[in-house]
Amino acid sequence: MARYVLKRLLWMIPIALGVAVLVFTLMCFCPGDPAEIILGSTATQENLAAKREELGLNDPYIIRLGTFLSDTFIHFDLGESWITGASVKEAIAERLPRTLLLSIIQLIISFGIGIPLGVMAAVNQNKWQDNLCMALALIGISIPNFWLALLLVILFSVKLNLLPAMGIGGIEYYILPALAGCTNGIAAGARQTRSSMLDVIRSDYITTARAKGVPEWQVIVKHGLKNGLIPIITVMGTHFGKMLGGTMVIETIFAIPGMGQYIINGVNNRDYQVVQVGSIFLAIAFSFCMLAVDLLYAAVDPRIRARYAKGGKRRAKKA
Amino acid sequence: MSEQKMETEPFLQIEDLAVEYYSDGKVISAVNGVSLRLEKGxxxxxxxxxxAGKTTIxxxxxxILPDVGAKITGGEVKLEGKDLFKLxxxxxxxxxxxxxxxxxxxxxxxxxxxxxxxxxxxxxxxxxxxxxxxxxxxxxxxxxxxxxxxxxxxxxxxxxxxxxxxxxxxxxxxxxxxxxxxxxxxxxxxxxxxxxxxxxxxxxxxxxxxxxxxxxxxxxxxxxxxxxDDVAVIYAGKIIEYGSKEQIFDHPAHPYTIGLFGAIPSMSGDEEWLHPIDGLPPEPFNLPKGCTFHPRCPYATEACRGGTIDMRRTADGHQCRCINIDTVKKQEG
Missing domain, CATH: 3.40.50.300 (P-loop containing nucleotide triphosphate hydrolases)
Structure with a gap:
């Protein structure tokens, strides 16, 4: 098991390198002149040329890539924003925790509500509870986040004056953004839980559990849900990854200085350094998230645990 | 409840159990009036x-039948006199x-x-x-x-x-x-x-x-x-023959039971061929009228195609759901 984790951690190095190369290359082909953006439209040709030279934009692609990779991965020098001159490392250290916190709160709300909804739908298949849950899921997946965010602000901040409308501070500042951003997660969680529970509750071992005299809720939760968790965890993992990179809309509306906002501003300003380093961090965070998913699989299912223990080889399962 | 032979409560008594499944708007009669009794040990x-409905029974x-799509539509199951369906x-x-x-x-x-x-x-x-x-x-x-x-x-x-x-x-x-x-x-x-x-x-x-x-x-x-000790032979959700093991094995009375034994390879006999029962079990949502076995039965007569065929006693404790028992007996010898 420890070997498996170590292996996965080592795998993150090539992943981070790959992302770095990819993002760097993409930014290279991106139209727009950073020097022009930094200096504004009034800058003279000489000033622009000097700025380009200073930023190293005149060097060949391969040299720039090499410099970037060695700075980032060997010297751990994450550089400065070209626009503000602020240290990227400090900015990320400040912003990443906010995005992480927001995503984690969203994840907890999403699946804290989504899983019970899905279980209720599956247990009452084709009854009104099922229809209600699936209608809620449909609404959840269709609601635009920014619209819901504005409605929540109007209700809770403007009318009721209960919660802050924007900015950062204590945990109360995260409630509205998390609520606004979690509808997709609730919907995805509910739908996935429903379909995997529908498979599971028709299994023979569920009948066995009933025949043993196990109370119905224990049959559903202990014997059913635990077996149905694997696909739910998968959805949770990918969803968490999406939240990490995709909270940009929510961060913008609620003026939360997080990673999403940082990278988008970087893209708009052709702030190459910010975009590149930010993306690498998100990729690493996503990798950790996927590792957590795989470890959760193992925690839930002893068959997967056994496979990891055998060195992670995927054996074809005999029927 | 027509039988009076047992004065004391049997350990397990199933009376006229009927179970239906519902699927795609069809009603499937999986068990149709099964009565059984079983003594302790x-x-x-x-x-x-x-x-045939064995697992359903x-x-x-x-x-523990599935909540959706299955329903016990009649009968009772008594365990030491206690009706389980009323619990x-x-x-x-x-x-x-x-x-x-x-x-x-x-x-x-x-x-x-x-x-x-x-x-x-x-x-x-x-x-x-x-x-x-x-x-x-x-x-x-x-x-x-x-x-x-x-x-x-x-x-x-x-x-x-x-x-x-x-x-x-x-x-x-x-x-x-x-x-x-x-x-x-x-x-x-x-x-x-x-x-x-x-x-x-x-x-x-x-x-x-x-x-x-x-x-x-x-x-x-x-x-x-x-x-x-005892055997009940089930066909299309009904018991068609019921008796002690010896009675069923030595003197099978129902053509279906006889057919079942004909389909087993014999270690001692010198027969070269097994004798399968022709045809297939009936579709449970479309059971034949009268005796459910009549389409496959070599002894079927006009009387088998309609009405209800009741269990009749052939020997003490040996019952068979067939109106042509005597003909069958003569022919099979």
Whole structure:
């Protein structure tokens, strides 16, 4: 098991390198002149040329890539924003925790509500509870986040004056953004839980559990849900990854200085350094998230645990 | 209730049980008026083709038919005089796994893949007895040893066991609370022949120890011969012949039963061909009128095609649902 984790951690190095190369290359082909953006439209040709030279934009692609990779991965020098001159490392250290916190709160709300909804739908298949849950899921997946965010602000901040409308501070500042951003997660969680529970509750071992005299809720939760968790965890993992990179809309509306906002501003300003380093961090965070998913699989299912223990080889399962 | 021969309450009495399934708007009559009785410590064999309603009968006794799409539409199941269909869900739960337990057909899927086998045995003990966790664990370990699995394997998961071993675990779960009645649903069908014998012996030993009655569901006449006291032959959700093992094996009366024996290879006879029963079992949502077996029956007459055919007694305790018994008897000699 420890070997498996170590292996996965080592795998993150090539992943981070790959992302770095990819993002760097993409930014290279991106139209727009950073020097022009930094200096504004009034800058003279000489000033622009000097700025380009200073930023190293005149060097060949391969040299720039090499410099970037060695700075980032060997010297751990994450550089400065070209626009503000602020240290990227400090900015990320400040912003990443906010995005992480927001995503984690969203994840907890999403699946804290989504899983019970899905279980209720599956247990009452084709009854009104099922229809209600699936209608809620449909609404959840269709609601635009920014619209819901504005409605929540109007209700809770403007009318009721209960919660802050924007900015950062204590945990109360995260409630509205998390609520606004979690509808997709609730919907995805509910739908996935429903379909995997529908498979599971028709299994023979569920009948066995009933025949043993196990109370119905224990049959559903202990014997059913635990077996149905694997696909739910998968959805949770990918969803968490999406939240990490995709909270940009929510961060913008609620003026939360997080990673999403940082990278988008970087893209708009052709702030190459910010975009590149930010993306690498998100990729690493996503990798950790996927590792957590795989470890959760193992925690839930002893068959997967056994496979990891055998060195992670995927054996074809005999029927 | 027409019979008066039994004065005392039988241990298990099933009266006119009827179960329907609903699928795609069709009503499927899986069990149509089945009546059975079983005394303590005895074994009743329920024999019939796949789809005849055998498993449905067993699941009805425990009331574990699926909620959606299945319904017990009539009849009663009495265990020591207590009508199980009138009990509340909570009372029923105390009976499941404790007084009545069930061994399932397919050991590969009957165990929860994410729970250790020991915990699965201990769970049923915990539900039906008082005590501390270590008592349950101890009992589970005893049961494992009793079915021939070392107690050290308590913490292993089903995927680490072979099919025969899994069936032993299923048996251990079923017998952990010393049930009065064991419903064995084709306990050996999924196992190979050598393991079959072991499992049957194991069930027999454990039953002898606790004087457990057993309803054995099977389509294997050999298993019936080895284990049962009485036999009920089921066809399309109805019992068509019912009697002691000797009566059924030595003097089968119903053409279907005779056909079943004709389809078994004989070790002593010099016949070269087996005699399969022509045709297929009827579609359960479209049962033939009259005797459900008449489309396949070589003795069918006009009278078989309509009306209700009742069980009639041929010998003491031997009943048969056929109006042409005498003709059949003469012809088969």
């Amino acid at each position: 005895k074994t009743l064999g329920l024999v019939g083709e796949t789809g 067993a699941k009805s006794i425990l009331r 509340s869900e909570v009372e029923m739960r105390k009976i499941r796994g404790n007084n009545i337990s069930m061994i399932f057909q397919d050991p590969m899927t009957a165990l929860n893949p994410v729970q250790t086998v020991g915990d699965q045995i201990a769970e049923v003990v915990r539900l039906h007895s008082k005590g501390e966790k270590h008592d349950f664990v101890k009992r589970a370990e005893e049961m494992l040893e009793m079915v021939g699995i070392p107690a050290e394997r308590y913490h292993e998961y089903p995927h680490q066991f072979s099919g025969g071993m899994k069936q032993r675990v299923v048996i251990a779960i079923a017998l952990a609370c010393n049930p009065d009645l064991l419903l064995a649903d084709e306990p050996t069908t999924a196992l190979d022949v050598t393991i079959q014998a072991q499992v049957l012996d194991l069930i027999a030993d454990l039953r002898k120890k606790y004087n457990t009655a057993m309803l054995l569901i099977t389509h294997d006449m050999g298993v019936v011969a080895q284990t049962c």
